[in-house]
Amino acid sequence: MDMQATKKKLGLKERYQVMTRGLDWTPSYQKMEDIYPYVAYEGIKIHDWDKWEDPFRLTMDAYWKYQAEKERKLYAIIDAYAQNNGHLSVTDARYINTVKLFLTGVSPLEYMAHRGFAHAGRQFPGAGPRVACLMQSLDEIRHAQTQIHALSNYNKHYNGLHEFRHMHDRVWYLSVPKSFFDDAVTAGPFEFMVAIGFSFEYVLTNLLFVPFVSGAAYNGDMSTMTFGFSAQSDEARHMTLGLEVIKFILEQDPANLPIVQRWIDKWTWRGYRVLTLVAMMMDYMLPKRTMSWKEAWEVYFEENGGALFKDLARYGITMPKCAETIALEKDHLSHQAWGTFYNYGAAAAFHTWVPEKDEMDWLAAKYPESFDKYYRPRLEYWREQAAKGNRFYNKTLPMLCQTCQIPMLFTEPGDPTKICYREVDYKDNKYHFCSDHCKEIFEHEPEKYIQSWLPVHQIYQGNCFPEGTDPTGEGFDPLAAVLQYYHLEFGRDNLDFEGSEDQKNFDTWRGMATKNV
Amino acid sequence: MHIDLRTVTIKPLRHTYDHVARRIGGDKPASRYQEGTFDLQATANFHYRPTWDPEHEIFDTGRTAIRMADWYAFKDPRQFYYGAYTLARAKQQDTAEANFEFVESRGLAQALPVELKEAVLRVLVPLRHVAWGSNMNNASICAYGYGTAFTQPCVYQSMDQLGIAQYLTRVGLLLGDPDTLDEGKRAWMEDDAWQGLRRYVEDTFVLKDPFELHVAQNVALDGLLYPLVFETLIDDVLSSRGGTAVAMLTQFMTDWFGETRKWVDATVKTAAAESAGNKALLEQWTRHWRDRAAAALLPVARQVLSDNADSVMSDVVVQFNTRLAKAGVAI
Amino acid sequence: MSTVFIALQTNEDTRPIIDAILADNPHARLNEQPAMVKIDAERTLTVRRSSIESLLGRDFDLQELHINLISLSGNIDETDDELTLSWNA
Numbered sequence: 001m002d003m004q005a006t007k008k009k010l011g012l013k014e015r016y017q018v019m020t021r022g023l024d025w026t027p028s029y030q031k032m033e034d035i036y037p038y039v040a041y042e043g044i045k046i047h048d049w050d051k052w053e054d055p056f057r058l059t060m061d062a063y064w065k066y067q068a069e070k071e072r073k074l075y076a077i078i079d080a081y082a083q084n085n086g087h088l089s090v091t092d093a094r095y096i097n098t099v100k101l102f103l104t105g106v107s108p109l110e111y112m113a114h115r116g117f118a119h120a121g122r123q124f125p126g127a128g129p130r131v132a133c134l135m136q137s138l139d140e141i142r143h144a145q146t147q148i149h150a151l152s153n154y155n156k157h158y159n160g161l162h163e164f165r166h167m168h169d170r171v172w173y174l175s176v177p178k179s180f181f182d183d184a185v186t187a188g189p190f191e192f193m194v195a196i197g198f199s200f201e202y203v204l205t206n207l208l209f210v211p212f213v214s215g216a217a218y219n220g221d222m223s224t225m226t227f228g229f230s231a232q233s234d235e236a237r238h239m240t241l242g243l244e245v246i247k248f249i250l251e252q253d254p255a256n257l258p259i260v261q262r263w264i265d266k267w268t269w270r271g272y273r274v275l276t277l278v279a280m281m282m283d284y285m286l287p288k289r290t291m292s293w294k295e296a297w298e299v300y301f302e303e304n305g306g307a308l309f310k311d312l313a314r315y316g317i318t319m320p321k322c323a324e325t326i327a328l329e330k331d332h333l334s335h336q337a338w339g340t341f342y343n344y345g346a347a348a349a350f351h352t353w354v355p356e357k358d359e360m361d362w363l364a365a366k367y368p369e370s371f372d373k374y375y376r377p378r379l380e381y382w383r384e385q386a387a388k389g390n391r392f393y394n395k396t397l398p399m400l401c402q403t404c405q406i407p408m409l410f411t412e413p414g415d416p417t418k419i420c421y422r423e424v425d426y427k428d429n430k431y432h433f434c435s436d437h438c439k440e441i442f443e444h445e446p447e448k449y450i451q452s453w454l455p456v457h458q459i460y461q462g463n464c465f466p467e468g469t470d471p472t473g474e475g476f477d478p479l480a481a482v483l484q485y486y487h488l489e490f491g492r493d494n495l496d497f498e499g500s501e502d503q504k505n506f507d508t509w510r511g512m513a514t515k516n517v
Numbered sequence: 518m519h520i521d522l523r524t525v526t527i528k529p530l531r532h533t534y535d536h537v538a539r540r541i542g543g544d545k546p547a548s549r550y551q552e553g554t555f556d557l558q559a560t561a562n563f564h565y566r567p568t569w570d571p572e573h574e575i576f577d578t579g580r581t582a583i584r585m586a587d588w589y590a591f592k593d594p595r596q597f598y599y600g601a602y603t604l605a606r607a608k609q610q611d612t613a614e615a616n617f618e619f620v621e622s623r624g625l626a627q628a629l630p631v632e633l634k635e636a637v638l639r640v641l642v643p644l645r646h647v648a649w650g651s652n653m654n655n656a657s658i659c660a661y662g663y664g665t666a667f668t669q670p671c672v673y674q675s676m677d678q679l680g681i682a683q684y685l686t687r688v689g690l691l692l693g694d695p696d697t698l699d700e701g702k703r704a705w706m707e708d709d710a711w712q713g714l715r716r717y718v719e720d721t722f723v724l725k726d727p728f729e730l731h732v733a734q735n736v737a738l739d740g741l742l743y744p745l746v747f748e749t750l751i752d753d754v755l756s757s758r759g760g761t762a763v764a765m766l767t768q769f770m771t772d773w774f775g776e777t778r779k780w781v782d783a784t785v786k787t788a789a790a791e792s793a794g795n796k797a798l799l800e801q802w803t804r805h806w807r808d809r810a811a812a813a814l815l816p817v818a819r820q821v822l823s824d825n826a827d828s829v830m831s832d833v834v835v836q837f838n839t840r841l842a843k844a845g846v847a848i
Numbered sequence: 849m850s851t852v853f854i855a856l857q858t859n860e861d862t863r864p865i866i867d868a869i870l871a872d873n874p875h876a877r878l879n880e881q882p883a884m885v886k887i888d889a890e891r892t893l894t895v896r897r898s899s900i901e902s903l904l905g906r907d908f909d910l911q912e913l914h915i916n917l918i919s920l921s922g923n924i925d926e927t928d929d930e931l932t933l934s935w936n937a
Binding site for chain 1: 912916935
Binding site: 019025029030034041064069071085114118135141146152155157159168170179186188449451 | 525526527529530531532533534535536549552553556557558559560561562563564565566567568569575576598599600603604606607608609610611613614645646648649652653656657659660661665668669672673675676677679680682683684686690695698702705706715716719720722723
């Protein structure tokens with residue numbers, strides 16, 4: 001008998017079907033609700049998990065093959081970059097502060113994504129989404145590790161990176177990205193997927209990676225460019241998963257629409273608030289600039305995101321309401337954020353500075369409506385003061401938004417001269433917010449957000465000093481004690497770039513390469 | 518102007534991250550495994566309790582009864598971080614691909630005696646579902662376990678088991694056709710020979726303690742199943758009946774078990790050495806799940822070994838007990 | 849009109865892929881950026897295996913795209929022979 005002749009030839013879709021979906025079965029010795037206990041409580045109704053359309057169809061053998069090839073290339077470049085002192089080829093040492101922000105703020109989130117997708121991948125009763133989530137879980141540990149490995153060489157030569165893991169759980173501004181991800185993983189599995197899979201990966205990730213990575217390329221950081229692009233090649237799969245999740249949930253039951261819409265609104269805003277750090281990086285921290293935050297927002301959110309929401313309109317999904325507020329903020333966001341970090345430069349694990357004149361001119365050209373009018377005079381004043389030996393460091397602690405945990409630095413929509421404050425009374429306490437959107441998020445789930453570990457509150461409550469500290473003792477210096485708790489080395493990790501150890505070392509080392517000493 | 522940066526000799530400020538230095542006894546160069554593993558998981562200042570498990574923090578040592586002073590006492594002897602892991606698997610999949618290609622191109626599958634082919638399909642095809650179960654259980658340990666040193670290998674284990682389920686699917690398609698897969702699933706759902714094993718797998722799906730799940734899945738079930746099916750039934754019994762080609766198709770599984778058991782042993786050894794309480798717990802879990810796994814696997818073995826399944830099974834159990842004794846768990 | 853896009857790293861591997869995409873999609877626009885290209889197209893964009901193979905002179909598995917892919921947008925439909933990105937609206 002000729003077996004080959006009778007054999008059915010399977011196409012990509014059918015082959016993938018038997019390689020994944022066909023592995024699952026309906027249990028009979030244990031109840032579905034005991035095996036998948038978290039799938040119902042969010043109110044999402046799924047009638048038929050088999051309707052799931054697999055995004056990319058990679059079997060594990062192909063996955064190993066292609067990923068290993070990416071890893072081989074990536075580590076070859078990381079090694080070569082380290083061996084050749086590639087860090088000295090970046091535009092100037094101020095650039096290195098962007099990788100500090102990335103390693104302390106973003107890399108720990110990659111790790112959280114790894115664990116979060118393992119959780120989602122365990123909890124969905126459908127085989128298709130489970131496999132897609134688990135593959136993403138595996139990719140995410142890759143991203144955390146390749147970032148740590150690629151930036152390890154910077155840590156050997158520059159300050160601010162040495163305690164990235166410890167700082168992420170403690171330092172005031174790092175509670176912004178940390179609380180964002182804690183919020184997502186503590187939500188139910190469906191909300192997690194909308195939060196991270198859709199809102200972050202699909203709608204916002206291009207705003208994080210593309211500017212960051214092309215910023216690295218522009219500024220001579222081959223190592224970061226390589227891990228960035230290499231990670232992005234996985235993101236393309238993740239984005240597709242994120243989009244599929246939304247479509248699948250919406251197609252399953254019309255009752256899912258309002259729940260999903262609320263999640264999209266919430267997570268677009270939550271994600272956007274985290275991207276404040278990226279906005280500031282693009283406009284202020286890259287010595288050689290690629291595009292402004294405003295331009296990036298217009299290309300990647302307004303244009304590409306616009307097409308996406310138009311496509312989703314057939315399900316009844318509308319553009320998140322917050323997009324209007326964001327459009328009003330885009331001329332101001334990066335300037336207000338950098339101003340705040342400049343103020344609190346003594347308590348940050350990277351250096352801050354006043355931009356050079358040509359950099360201010362670039363900002364003025366990119367932000368004709370706002371920069372010269374509102375922000376240049378302030379920066380010039382700070383420069384003058386610094387020249388006179390009065391470099392301004394704010395020694396008080398800022399009030400934080402209960403939801404996004406960013407200091408109350410944002411202005412009223414449409415009025416850049418007035419700080420935006422919102423408040424809510426809840427169970428005998430007053431809670432403060434930076435915006436209507438953060439306030440609404442709180443009001444919908446107050447029991448969740450009253451738990452927020454707000455760094456400033458925690459400092460005032462005495463929870464952010466090294467063990468054994470006596471705050472009532474003679475000569476107690478609260479800032480010094482907090483920095484010790486952060487493992488932040490005063491005078492090395494913080495303060496102005498001008499006069500920093502990073503600046504001196506970079507100049508000396510570069511000098512060694514160009515002069516005879 | 519060309520700047521030759523390579524010629525610059527710089528004394529670095531430090532050799533690794535501080536949290537890594539604290540664990541390796543000072544500031545010295547650290548391996549990629551160490552930098553990619555130590556303290557990666559958050560341990561402090563979680564913002565919110567999981568809405569799906571408000572009794573615990575996001576990561577919480579209280580999810581298991583095993584107690585560790587330091588969850589980074591666990592070391593993966595393979596030192597797998599993602600890069601090392603994928604490179605190792607890519608090499609193995611190259612070999613597997615070559616083996617499949619070899620069997621396919623020489624028509625070795627068709628040349629197998631019909632009886633033998635049927636025996637192979639009868640045993641291997643339903644095991645797709647067992648591997649799928651392990652994929653799910655290791656995702657669970659990875660999600661709810663504590664500390665990257667313990668949880669990281671579980672995501673690799675989870676995806677390995679998906680890969681194994683897919684290789685078994687390919688064996689089914691190569692020796693049979695898509696209907697063979699349906700028949701295997703029917704047997705898995707209905708035939709008496711498989712019900713003990715299916716019950717075992719479904720029972721592990723509801724285990725809440727990640728370390729007990731590790732024992733039930735990676736220690737006990739795989740610890741008996743792989744030596745029984747891949748090392749004994751395929752590599753010895755069926756090969757001697759003319760099934761060498763099948764052994765080529767399952768080489769991935771044999772090699773994989775030889776490698777991963779080193780990690781599994783290391784976890785048991787470390788946890789048992791920590792305290793008498795852990796040791797007692799591990800002994801109790803291992804004994805319980807070993808007995809259940811052995812009972813569930815016996816009817817599977819009988820499908821191929823009509824006369825000596827019992828003695829083969831008890832040999833496998835003896836070997837298992839010796840292996841665990843070396844890891845510090847006497848059963 | 850809604851735009852879909854695919855972004856790829858620029859290197860020796862992707863040159864023929866980019867050429868094939870541009871040849872198969874005359875309506876597409878090439879947008880060159882540092883170390884990457886972004887190919888934008890109104891409504892739909894198709895990546896064809898056979899076109900890449902004829903430029904490459906060897907067999908090509910569309911999943912090899914993953915190695916150099918940076919980003920994309922649009923709904924995806926993937927078969928052995930084609931990868932299509934599209935918006936419905």
